[in-house]
Amino acid sequence: MSGALNDDVLGLIVFKADLQDPASKLTSWNEDDNDPCSWTGVTCSPRTNRVTELNLDGFSLSGKIGRGLLQLQSLQKLSLSKNNFSGSLNPNLSRLESLWTVDLSENNLSDSIPDDFFRQCRSLRTISLANNAFSGEIPPGVGSCSTLAELNISSNRLSGRLPSGLWSLYGLRSLDLSGNSLSGDIPMGISRLYNLRAIDLGGNRLSGGLPDDIGGCSLLKSLDLSENLLAGKLPETLQKLSMCSYLSLGSNSFSGEVPTWIGEMKSLETLNLSSNGFSGQVPDSIGNLQVVKRLDFSRNNFTGSLPESIGICKSLLEVDFSQNSLTGDLPTWIFELGLQSISISGNKMSGSIQIPITTDQALRILDLSSNGFSGGIPVDMGNIHGLQFLNLSWNSLSGSIPASVGELKSLQVLDLNGNRLNGSIPPEIGEAVSLNELNLHKNSLTGGIPTQIGNCSSLTSLILSQNNLTGPIPSTLANLTNLQTIDLSRNKLTGTLPKQLSNLLHLLSFNISHNLFSGDLPAGNFFDTIPPSSISDNPGLCGSLVNRSCPAVLPKPIVLNPNSSSPNPSSNSAFSPGKLRHKKIILSISTLIAIGAAALIMLGVFTITVLNLRVRAAATSQSAAALVLSDGYYSHSPGTEADSGKLVMFSGNDPDFSAGAHAILNKDCELGRGGFGTVYKTILRGGRPVAIKKLTVSSLVKSQEDFEREVKKLGKVRHPNLVTLEGYYWTPSLQLLIYEFVSGGNLYRHLHESSASNSLSWRERFDIILGIARSLAHLHRLNIIHYNLKSSNILIDGSRDAKVGDYGLANLLPMLDRYVLSSKVQSALGYMAPEFACRTVKITEKCDVYGFGVLVLEIITGRRPVEYMEDDVVVLCDVVRGALEEGRVEECVDGRLGGKFPVEEAVPVVKLGLICTSQVPSNRPDMAEVANILQLIRCPLNGPEEELS
Known part of the structure; x- marks a missing residue:
């Protein structure tokens, strides 16, 4: 094996030694191999068999990025993103002469970024350290890495000012420093980055104005400075960014009017000026943006009407002018451009809502809420078949809800609350089968709740409060198993509540207050814990929650004819006045005899019950008394166990409880009450406190054998974060569990x-x-x-x-x-x-x-x-x-x-x-x-x- 190949194998094995590999992704890495070229995540040069790429993205690795990688002298690309690597960044990585790309994003790397990492870089062109925990300032030596084309250090904890050395990276094409805590002004000199295509400084604390030379970046296609503290007016040089397609200045403090030259940025596809202090009118020159797709001017101080010139923007898909002070009627282009999303809520617009018959079906979101629109809801609204969100709330709309809403099969949210709508809720509403939320609150609707609403199986929120609805709650409402919120308050609804409503397992809120309902509430699930305020002001409701007993349902009396031997009730003699009077007397005597007999029986049952309770109470008190005698607790003895109870301490020590002032069932020593019982504090003779739980589920507790088996199992459980069970006491009518005492509440x-x-x-x-x-x-x-x-x-x-x-x-x-x-x-x-x-x-x-x-x-x-x-x-x-x-x-x-x-x-x-x-x-x-x-x-x-x- 050659030395060169040995260096790569050795380097990767040393690198692996510092890692934890819970998913066993690196099992193929074997130090006995001649080269690592067949290893998972490793790519080699076919000519030299040297490692040129190491890609371990998303391998769930953790640990430190060790020195072993420095052996990979031919490495060109290092990608370790989406892991759990920790520790600091090794500055010597950048000294690898062949290294072009370093991607360490989405890890847990921390500390400051070493200045040497940039000062000694040889050939690096792409660096991504995004989504880590790096802190401190951006190193001043960042400008020394002159080969850089892409730098991404977004979503870290960097602070301080932008170093002027950034503008010395003349080959830089993409810069992303978003999602940090950078502050201070954006320094002049950015125009030197003549190759820059994209810059994102959003989500920081940058202040001051935009630098005047920003327009010098003539190749810039994307500029995002949103969510900062930038202020002032927009510099005129911005209009020179003729290739810019994405401009986001939202969530800053820019002010003044939007200049008319904004229309010269003819490559814009997205223009976001939201959440600033812009004022004046929306400029007509917006119509020059022929390729613009998204306009967001929301949350500013714009006045006047929406310009008709926007109707020329044939590529427009989304407009948001909400939360301004716009006036006038809806412009005709609103429903003619084939928009996908329209939001003009929170303005002062008025007039009627007119929808052309030939409406494009692209519209998904329409929000015209909180304006002054009047007239009726257009019947042609049903032609917008793809509509998913319709909010016309808090206007002055009148008339009835058109039956055409049933044609909106994709509609998920229908909010018409706070208008002047009248008439009944159309039964066709049940055909809008995708509805999640229906809000008709605070109108003047009459009639009943249509049973067809039970067809809207996806409904989670139904709000019909503050109307004039009458009639009962339809039982079909219980079919809507996804319902979480029902508000029918302040209507004139009557009848009893369908018992099936208790089957609505996801119900979180059910308000029927201020109606005319009667009868008892459904039992179980949500209705066991319903707040009294949710059912108030319904005079006919009864049950424990309203402190009003429900009338008993009595069987019909059986009328007999005492003078007739025939069972035929149609006999005329049975209904003569004299015989009827005689019958009443006989029935009255019979009734008195029955009542007297029942009273004697009840008295006997009551007497026996009282005697039994006294016997049980005496036995229980004797059992409990054994626990507080001056000689200590009762110890286990086969001969007396049945009478006095059984006490077991798991530690094996004598059960020596103090007989001082702290009797274990003394109410003054009560610590709290829970679902299983009441807890008291008492003291051992040595002065150590313990907590004793008196179980209040005695009638449900298992047999002594089963009880002891389960308790002993719990007594063996030991963990520093668990309250230790130290013992127990058993009688058939009283069970106590003895725990360590925890002092902090x-x-x-x-x-x-x-x-x-x-x-x-x-x-x-x-x-x-x-x-x-x-x-x-x-x-x-x-x-x-x-x-x-x-x-x-x-x-x-x-x-x-x-x-x-x-x-x-x-x-x-x-x-x-x-x-x-x-x-x-x-x-x-x-x-x-x-x-x-x-x-x-x-x-x-x-x-x-x-x-x-x-x-x-x-x-x-x-x-x-x-x-x-x-x-x-x-x-x-x-x-x-x-x-x-x-x-x-x-x-x-x-x-x-x-x-x-x-x-x-x-x-x-x-x-x-x-x-x-x-x-x-x-x-x-x-x-x-x-x-x-x-x-x-x-x-x-x-x-x-x-x-x-």
């Missing part, structure tokens, strides 16, 4: 009842999350499912570490499907996995994973899993998921932290929590995987993850 109090000054820090919250994950992983390895995970069952010790309690108690019950799935055990509805509601699905460890995910979000945000508002129910998972989709995850973190948390940890932890709360159990990770992921998130710089204890 439960997690619920720390999250929801503590002041900002005493709030958990970010590090403490992360440690608690990791501790819970490790404890659940340990339980699952022992085939123990917790079943009842919630913040009140997580205790915090003196070191503010988590200790999970109440694990495995559901196994003490013989009928898991009847009791564990009830709201008594799963008292915090927000933690329940969706499959709990389905009796045909097997409950697995993935239910614990779901509850853990909710706990993660609760710990990070400081908010409860479900919050009941006056007119709404807020589900934490949905709020956080929505914030993630909108890029606002940081806003969800508990405000009591005062912004003192690492974003690079918070965001991945939130994402992990949401993954754990996936609706599909198979999409949730195992708890062992979760614990490993958390360790990687917290310690990206360490080597192998520490082993789970």
